[in-house]
Amino acid sequence: MTGAGEGPEDPAAATTARVGDRPVERNDRAHGTAPRAAPPHPARTRAETARHWAVRAGLPVSLGLWLLSLRSVPLDGMRDLGLLQVLPPLFWVATVLLTLGFCVALSDRRTHGAWLTGYVLGLIALIHATPTLLYPTLRYSWAWKHLAVVDAMMRHNGEVPNANKFSVYNDWPGFFQLNALFLRATGLDSAVGYAAWTPAFANALLLAPLLLLYRCVTRDRRLVWGAVWIFYSCSWVGQDYFAPQSFAFLLFMTVTALAFRQLPSSALPRPDARRRGGWPPALLAAVVVLVAAIVVSHPLTPLMLISALVALSLPRRNRSVILPLLAATVVLTAIWDTTVARSYISVHIDNLTQSLVQPDRNVTAGLAPLGDAAPGQILLSWIDRGLSATVVVLAVAGFLVRRWTRRTGLPLLAVAPIPLLAVNAYGGEMLFRAYLFALPAAAFLVAALLLPSDARRYAPRTLVVYPVVFLALLGGLFFGYYGKEAVNRFTPGEVAAARYVTEHAPPDSTIIMLTSDVPGIDMDYDLHPRIELAYQDPKDTRRLVDDPVAGVTDFAYGATEERPAYLVLSRAQDMNGYLTGSLPADTSERLRSALPNAPGFTRVYADEDAVVYRYVTPRPAGGAP
Structure with missing residues (x-):
């Protein structure tokens, strides 16, 4: 059993090292008294060499095949299953090779972190850049709507009159005003050029807070990178386009990761300020600025952040870190909602009050009726639900089987969206948003279940079992993420x-x-x-x-x-x-x-x-x- 906040055994912290086939004390090696290493076994040398080249060849080969597969895709053939029914076999070959290469890289402790980073970025590109490279125009109607909001705010230098159903953006204008400021500074006429790359760019930026979050929980880099891969393989909801939600979610993850960095249970080296039981003042001020950016940009994400911080404050040891941030978040949200956003909230307060007494309807509001949908869309819906349920079941199993995860704070983060799921339907989307906000923590619990801490059992499983699991999860993502492209493409x-x-x-x-x-x-x-x-x-x-x-x-x-x-x-x-x-x-x-x-x-x-x-x-x- 590991200590609080630590994951499986850290190879760097072990007291012995294996030279050839014999364990040697690190202290002896440091003083030059280690026994002479036995020659490595030829079969082992050949296997390690093959693994070495497989890692280095897998990434460029898979990415090259992916790009070649996009040369001639019959987009007009999309129907019930969207891109799934028109992508050529070479695309799926590239996906399999990329996954296999990542699993080989994960199985070797000596693989440089740059290669793991490259594989994950390759996965992000394969998933999220494919529509951008295939389509001649911006994807998804809501991304076009948000371009219109940026344009209107620039024309009116702020609040847009006669906005009607778009009036909600007047009350949470942060994302749009930030883009308007960027356009004015660069002299660009419209955000349409870079908006098309938002899914790939936003997911690439999300990698940094994910890594920080997971490294606060464990020093086992296999577990860290495995959790990252699982997150991207299961994030099918599609809230990563040019929208306030993707911007606010990135900030939410950054704030959450920085908060975990300060917790007493963090596996990272502890700065002096945390030993005293608080935040470094400059860092706390910077985090509060990020919280303010969330509050002015999106109505739901501040509530998700408050719920997450309340959950993290339950262990007494966390309160000196979490309570100041929680107080700042509550105050900023209350001030904004009772002043700038008051016009919108006052109109919709009745709907909010009614939803409080209908938790069952809030939970099921996102489950659209399937009777009139096309046959392929019915299949897609059930696969989406199956993938989500699989993540939940595996995360619960990880919580139960890997008992050390209970002291990390991630189980609290995983269940934090549940109260909001029960009290509001959020236009029928709360179920999807709850899954999105719970996924970073749930992905780690899944990784903790699947990836053993015993290195001797790890490599064979990595090369046989885990590619199958990873590809199955990734297949579910493709159904959810690509299945509606017949509508999303213009x-x-x-x-x-x-x-x-x-x-x-x-x-x-x-x-x-x-x-x-x-x-x-x-x-x-x-x-x-x-x-x-x-x-x-x-x-x-x-x-x-x-x-x-x-x-x-x-x-x-x-x-x-x-x-x-x-x-x-x-x-x-x-x-x-x-x-x-x-x-x-x-x-x-x-x-x-x-x-x-x-x-x-x-x-x-x-x-x-x-x-x-x-x-x-x-x-x-x-x-x-």
Whole structure:
């Protein structure tokens, strides 16, 4: 059994070293009195040489095969399973080789940390840079929405009037204002260029706090890097795009790791300030600045941080470190929510109060009904749930089997999101967010279960069993992360259609869509009301299904030459309706067939992937206005 806060045996701390086949006391070696080493066994030498070259060849070969696999991917073939059904076999060969190379590197204590870092960064690139390299435009509709918010805040030099459903961003503007400041400083016109690389970049930055967190818990680097790999292999939720959530989560992990660094149980060398039972003042001030950045950028993450700090404060030995940070977080959150964010919170306080007495509905709100979804999406949903459940089960098993983990604080961090999961549904996403915030700690508990501390048993398992486990977890991630790419991917024609509308629509013109999956349509959202037909009152949706033209004109009626309405139909919207079942799959096709002859509608833009109709209410018979 290891001491508090320490993981399995640290090879650097051992008192003996093996030279050839004989154990030699380190003290004797230091004084030059060690017995002469026996010649290494030839078979062992050959195995070590093969392992050495496997590690060094596996990374560049797998990355080279990955890049070659992206040369010609038939993106138009994506349907129920998204990228999974169009990625070539070479991509999966690269994935397997990368995983095998990492496992070989992990099995050898002499592998330099740079190679482990390279393998993990290679995994991040393979997962998160693949869509960016394949798609000609920015991925995911919400990333486009956030670009529109940055643009609007720059135009208005701060708060955006007439924001409607985007008003929440006025109350938590930190992420957007930071990007606006960067754009002004660099002279760039838009964040669209670097926003496409946010998933890969954000995950690469996340590596630093993950390593710090795990190294505060154990000195066994195999366990540290194994936990890192498991985290990236199971992080399927997809909250890493250009969004306040990815920014706030990175800060959350940084604050959490720095707090663990100060705890008495930390496995890292203890600075003098921590021996006295507190923070170095300069470091505490810097951490409070990070907390302030979280508070002004995202409504949920400060609450997750408060819940995590409350959990970590339960052991008495932690309180001198955690309580000052907890107090600062509570005060900053309370001040912000009762001043700047008061307008939003006061409007939604009733929903919050109601959710407090419905914990069962909050927990299940994220489990969307699957009856109308496409068959492939039903399979994806069950795989997502299965992967999440597997992580939970393995983490619990790690907690029970590896008893030393109970003194690390990570089990407390893993269960910290549960109270928030029970008290609020967060628009149906709380279940996913709770999984995301619990995953760093849960990944370590899984690694502690899977990776033994006995080096003699470790290498054979690493080369046989662990690649299978790691590939199984990674396979589940690919289903969750790539399975909806038929909707998340946009073509240049779809982007051009949205740009046409936002550039030609006069102020107060109504923009009508089937769903929100139109890239860039939210630009100038303060000038144009927007209507998504798939998410209206059931009576209106039924009318749209029965008579698509009438269903559209019900919302566009009253449009004039000065304030016309624009209807946008596009490939991604059609795919959304098919995958989710929000509208019958033929709704868009029926509209496209009927609109050319419908009174008041004029086609003003057409592309193979998108079409735009301008609508002005026809004059009644007799010419009266």
